[in-house]
Amino acid sequence: MESIDEQEFYDAEEHEQHSDDEKQTVESKYSEAKFMALLYCLEGIDQPKAAITERNQMFYVEVIRNLSEFVIYGEKILRKQNPNGTSYFDILCERNTLERFQYILSLNNRFVNMQLIQTSSIFLYNISQMTKKFYILSHPFLHKLITFPFNVYDEELIDIYMAFFKSLALQLNTETIKFFFNSRFPSFPFLSQALPFYNHPEMMVRNAIRIIALTVFKLNDDAVNRCLCDLPHAGYFVQLACQVRDKMIELDQSYQRKGVRGYEQLYHFVEEMQDQLEYLQEVFECDNRIVSDLLSNALLHYCYLPVVLGSLASEQKPLISISTAEFILIRTLHHIKYQPFVNTIVGALLLDKIPANIMRGIEVYPECQMEGYSYKWRHVMGVQYTPRQYIGQYFNSVSFESYVEQHASNKSYRGLNELFESISKEVDHDLKHTDRKQFSVQLLLAVQKHLTTEQFKQIEDEHLEMSKALGYAVGFTKVIKSQEEDLIVSDETECEQKALFDSYIDAQYTFMIELITKNNTEGSYYAENTCKRSFLQLLQAKDDGLVLLTCSLLYSILSISKTSPSLLFRANLYPIGLRRKNLLLQKLINTTEDSDLLDLNPKSKKAKPLNDRQANLQSLELDFQNHHLLDKCKSDILYDSHIIDMLITLLTYDPPFRIITFRLICTIICHLTFNKNFECSLRSEQVSRLNKAYGESIGGLERILRNPQTAEMVPEIIEEEWARFRFSEQLSEIEPLLEEPLLIVPVIDEKQAKRAIPQQLLLQIKDIEVVRMRIRGFFSLRHMNFMLTQNDGQSINQMKENPMKRDERETAQWQQGETYELTQECGDPILCNVRINQKMCVRYVLIDQEYFILIEPEYNGRQDESRVKVHIKQPLKHIESVIDKTEPRNLNFGYPVFTKGQSKPTIEEMMLYFENTHKCSLVKNKLDMSKKASKQILITAASGFLEKCLGDMRTDHLLFQPQPENILEPLIEIKESVQDPQVAQPSLNDTVLIEL
Incomplete structure (x- = not known):
């Protein structure tokens, strides 16, 4: 909403000449007499015979609109001319016009109410003096306007209402929070009215709610945080997590539909999921530990542990496909940088043992969870709230009666008047400040009378489940637990006390301390991690798409995510070969404040610790790296041999995977194994496996050279790919592909896809494509063989030599x-x-x-x-x-x-x-x-190059080496077969299987 400035009153910008008469006309238009006349029009509205009808409603709309124009004219124009003069806003305050606005609002006329909302927004946007703003923010009219039961199905009114809420959020800070939040009787009507619109169909409304929530979270006020830890606000985190879960299930179902519609739905749901993840990261960036932990626990409990990780570990039919689960984890690790949340997910994938409660969260079958957490807010409900629904959503032991009083007049809530009367009669409100425990018990008993035994049990179970999920007791559970454990909850200690439930984030923090200091995971607190076994088994698959997703997830963990280095080290998957990790190790001894050892991705901004707990963990992490990790990197090989063996085995498959899959596997192996301090970064078993893969790659090219139909193209492609090959540039090819939605589609139909398909995802079918794919894979293996087994300084020079270099002639x-x-x-x-x-x-x-x-x-x-x-x-x-x-x-x-x-x-x-x-x-x-002869010379040169590559392999630890063949015999056979037309000419498909 734009502010009314001088241009609207004087048309000085549009006309070159202005007469004094014209200026006098504008001044007379906004004269004090006319302003007083408008005020008199409103002062009679509260008379017994006065009313707003269809005949006069537009008159009152114009009166209120003109009043706002006068007020802003006085603030923008008259105040500049006479700063010490009386403004129209001062007169409006003296006449107590906002009180009249409050009365008019209670008449509930749609058009007049819309103008009242717009006028309030105009005041907040254009009045700059803080004393005047404080007057507006503190007036009961504003509170009434915030809590008024508008028709939530009126789209035009809701759009204006949300714009008004957005303008209020812009005024929210540590000084003005007292006008919105009552810390003595903790209630936050501004937030409780806004949050139910979090999943409104209109994007503008959803964005306004996000701005409001982020503004409140960034305040990081202790009293507000205590309010967020209980209902109704704690339900927002549960609803948000369930919404993310529902979007993931819809994403999984989208690409299973065939045809153009399936692809378009896939792109649509991926964009929605990415929008959700970006918002979640914005919440984590608010530097509010309470909010971050609440959101993390809710996401883990309702979404990531049972649905995503549970689908990877499930022996039954998973809720979502494995491909969808891995793609979701890839996108999550790209967007979410909150380390406790990331560590929990990565630990469940890579560690042998994890906290038992996290393992239980993975093993629980999602359909066993209560369907109540998919409950939609009121704007999509076609029925009125029942007392059971209202109590389940709003009950808390501190401010429930104030919410009931606020909503008792709302027709959308049935039976609240009786509930409010019962609370007023049966609860001693003086106990609220003297004996909080007894007050909570009386409040619960008063509420229980309005519920059946079955309804009370349902709400009790629902609140208990939410308490376990969030790590904070909420609703009925908070009152019942305080009775059982004799805990007296006070405003000052509520967020600081030990949580009644061991949340996932708390368990992860304790686990990380043990992992860094003792590496002791024995005892009943820890459980065997079956998810790791299921995840690593995917590396043994022969499905190109599944292997590509699994390796993409592993690559994201190692090089993109905010996973703690100590966790990766304990999992024997520390990315020592990553180039930026080598730079990190060089600076490790001379650590300064500007060297962030915990940041695996230097592109991300360095963030200060969110709290003392995280600062303590980072201190332990730095000490661990300085005194333990550095020595290990200098003197020992760190990688997990089992995982490296599986990755190298993938390189031996024939037919080979798509080149993007092949290069991704090579990149991961180098990240995990390459140590510049060693000439050979691999153990003898892995040297043997790598040489086997390298030798089989050479053998495959030799078979292609023996095929007359393909032999001629090999030398030219070798020369082209050698000139083009840059191992470090593979990252620029890999990382953009991780954002491609078609990554999860098993078989891509080019005819059905309207959008451009990345060439890396297409299957190589033509002969020249298959040959080029094998040669690219060969160069990746050649580079990796030199780097990991012959890092003596000469390997770089050998890789720079042109493999097809021939004797230079004068004519050449x-x-x-x-x-x-x-x-x-x-x-x-x-x-x-x-x-x-x-x-x-x-x-x-x-x-x-x-x-x-x-x-x-x-x-x-x-x-x-x-x-x-x-x-x-x-x-x-x-x-x-x-x-x-x-x-x-x-x-x-x-x-x-x-x-x-x-x-x-x-x-x-x-x-x-x-x-x-x-x-x-x-x-x-x-x-x-x-x-x-020229073709024969090129083929001979290519054959000689392949023979040289066989001879260059490291043999001091070699357990297996393919027997080199006499390359001259195949060349003679080629010549004879060309001359003899009766000899059948083999095709490429006879020697190279094509993956369909």
Whole structure:
């Protein structure tokens, strides 16, 4: 809502000239007499015969609207002219106009109420003096406006109402909180009225509620936090967690539908889930430990432990598919940076033992949980609130009676008048400040009379379940537990006392202390982690999509998430090979305040500890790294051999996985194993497995070289991929792919997908695609073999050498359009003529081992045959030639010309004219033979390179090495098979299986 400023009163910006009469007109329009006339119109509204009807409702709307214009005119214009003068707002306060507004609001006219809401918003936006703002915020009219039972199904009214709430949130700070929150009788009507709209269908309303919640959370006020730990506000965290759970289930069901609709729904639900995760991270960034722990416990209890991790560990049919569960965890680790929450999830995936209550949360079957936690708020309900529903949502031992009094007049709540009368008669309100325990018991007994035994038991079970989930006793449970354990809960100690229930975050904190200091997980407090076994078994799958998701999740844990290094170290999965981790280890001894050892991802902002507990944990973490982790990194190998064995085994599968899966596996292995302090970063068993995978990759390329249909493309692709290969750049290819929703689709139908599909996710079916995939995998293995087994400083130089490098000849260095000296080493040129611009010109044909060269003699006043200019130079593999049938002395040839920016090359053709048919045939035969010889030379060079790679493997710990084959025999067989047409030509599919 825009503020009313001087421009609206004087049209100075639109007109170049203004007369004094025009200015006088504006001043007379907003004269004090007219303002008083408007006030008089409202002062008669409370007369017995006065009423707002359909006939006069718009009149009162205009009166209230004009009053707001006068007030803002006085604040924006008159106050500048006379700062010490009396403003219209002062007159409005003297006449107690806000009291009239309160009376008009009680008449409940839709149009007038909408104008009252807008006027209040205008006042808050445009009045800058704090004393005047405090007057508005402290007036009962504002409280009445906040708690008034508007029709929540009126979309236009709710939009204005939420905009008003948003303007109130902008005024909320440590000074103004006292106008919204009563710490003596703890109730927060502003927040309790706003939160039920958290899942409103309109995005604008949902965003307004998020702004309000974040503003309140950022206050981090002790009294407000105590209020958030109990109903009705604690229910917001439960509802939020259940909403996230429902979105995850909808996401899982979306991509199982076939056709275009399924893909579009998948993208839609992924975007919704990402929006939810971003909001959750904003809540965690509020630096409020109470709120962060409440939200973490609710998410773990209702969503992540039973649904996501439970689906990974379940031996029955999971609630969501394994692919969906892993994709959700990947996106969660990318967005959520609250370390206690992240540690709980990662610990459940990687540690052998975890706290028993976390293990129970994973093993519980989600459908056994009460359906009441999927309860939707009132704006989507078609029925009125019953006392049972109201008590279940609002009951607390501190301010329940104030909520009942507030809502008793609301027609949406049935039976609250009787409940309020019962509480007023049967509860001694003086005990609220003298004997809180006795007051709570009386309140519970008064409420119990309005419920059946079954209803009371249902609410009791519901509140007990919520208390276990949140880690704080709420509702009935708080009163009952205080009786059983003789706990007197006071305002000062409520949030500081030991929780009645061991929440997941509390258990995780205790577990991390034990993990860092003692590494002792024995006793009944801990349980065997079956989720780890189920998760690691996914690395033994042969499903490319499932392996890609599992490795993506493992990569996210190691390189992106905010997991504690000590947890990864205890799981034997410390990412020592990560490049930024090496930089971290170098600076570990000289640790300063600007060196955040706990941050695995340096791109993220460094955050201060949220509380003393987290600061203590970080201190222990730093001490652990300084005195234990650094020594281990220098003197020992840290990785889990079982996991590395499974990852290396994945590299030996034939047919191989998609190249993105292959590279992701290689990246994870290097992250976990590479230690620059060691020449060989692997144990002997893993060296053997890696050499086996490397040798089988070489063997696969040798089989392709023996296939005449594919042998010719291998050398060229090897040279292209070598020039393109950068192991460090694989991260730039991997990380964007982790955000792709199609990652969870088992088989992608290109025809049904409207959006562009990343090439990395497509299956390689064509021969050239399969060959390129195998060569890319080979280079990844070659790099990893050098880095992990031969880190002696020379391996880098070996990897930089061109594998297809051949002896440099003089003609190989020639450039088209340049002039060179013709020597005997260049060969014998053959005279011919070419037609240029209808003129015959003398040229010479020179056929090299790899190039077709057309040269012209250079004339410097006289013909000098030793100096020639290169007219055309093209690789032989691109040249196609044919003798002209009408004139056998002429040779027609063509070649492609590649232009940057064009997908397809243009074809250039030219006719060579020879003096006789003998020379024409000679050039034709020599050209064909040189092409075959050139291909054979390239194949031989590729074979020699592969043989050299076999010889370069580390053999001092080698337990297995594939026997090298004589590469010359396959080449002879290729030549013979080409000459013998009766020999069946094998296809690539005979030697390389295609994954469907």
